[in-house]
Amino acid sequence: MNNNTEFIEKYIDGELEKNEILNFEKLLSGDQDLKRDYDLSVEINNSIIEDDVMALRDTLDYMYNDEQKVKRTPSVFANRRFYYAAASAALLIATGGMVQRLSSPDLGNNEVFEKYYTPYEITVTHRSGNTEVDRLLLNAFEKYENKDYEQALVLFEEVLESRNNDMAVNLYSGISYLEEEKYQKAKSSFSNVISDDDNLFIEQAKWYLGMCYLKTENANKAEDIFNEIVNEESHYKDVAIKVLKDLNY
Helix, strand or coil, X not given: CCCHHHHHHHHHHCCCCHHHHHHHHHHHHHCHHHHHHHHHHHHHHHHHHCCCHHHHHHHHHHHHHCHHHHHHHHHHCHHHHHHHHHHHHHHHHHHHXXXXXXXXXXXXXXXXXXXXXXXXXXXXXXCCCCCHHHHHHHHHHHHHHCCCHHHHHHHHHHHHHHCCCCHHHHHHHHHHXXXXXXXXXXXXXXXXXXXXXXXXXXXXXXXHHHHXXXXXXXXXXXXXXXXXXXXXXXXXXXXXXHHHHHCCC
């Protein structure tokens, strides 16, 4: 045979006639150079089929670093250069992805929480109350604005004893619970607002519920909440997209 490459490729691909297969296998058993070329070709094909870029890289290193193999490469494997190019491209893509991930590592749940969380500002009107509950609520808002969440909670809880359907108070008490690391109570407060389904604070409650799930390392539930926010065209949509991106969802 003047051109081993053609017969090796056709034999591997099953394109030889029966008599050609017998002749090739006879030559293969007695010609060490042909056997070496065949074994190397099979190794390369297996690497390509299995998408094992690293194994293929090792094969290429072996071929090009061994002086004897370098001399044989142009004639034996000239028709398979496009495989090397494809494998090299795959390797570059893979290593490029690794470099990008190393340079921009994923943020943890708590890091994302710290990046985006801020307490909700008081948006309800402050007015002097005519009842004891009104005065309690006014004092609670003042404590909240001063970031005295512990005392604000005491007052919010008193207000909720007689006004448990006040969704604004539920929201602010939920944020106060979150600040005081009472996460189960915070979730309950936000869920109350959401399940009421007829108030002006549902979007805010969903956002802070998602934040609460992040803080408690419940990434799957956090993802569900932030996806809901995105799909519902919420006021928090844009920032929810950023959160999901930082979480690598």
